[in-house]
Amino acid sequence: MxxxxxxxxxxxxxxxxxxxxxxxxxxxxxxxxxAAIDALLTHDVDLETGVDVMNTLCAERRRSLGDQLVLRLVVTLNAELVVP
Structure with a gap:
């Protein structure tokens, strides 16, 4: 959708x-x-950061980064294709 x-x-x-x-x-x-989607996308990161975030969440068996719950992690694979 x-x-x-x-x-x-x-x-x-x-x-x-x-x-x-x-x-x-x-x-x-x-x-x-x-507009409700803004609250669902809690983290928007590049590919390298996304790998680090996922590794941390999996290794430590948790769902938060710092004090913020990760609801949806958006990983931008091709930042050069994103038009501001």
């Missing part, structure tokens, strides 16, 4: 272990309130 707001694009794809019915329900809720 794709969202557009304030000149920004976001494409949401599937998630391992989550059924299609749950993804459709979540996408429907986000489409009704697109």
């Amino acid at each position: 794709r969202y557009q707001r304030d000149g920004l694009d976001l494409t949401v794809t599937g998630n391992r272990g989550v059924g299609t019915d749950r993804l459709v329900a979540a996408a429907t809720e986000l489409a009704a309130a697109p």
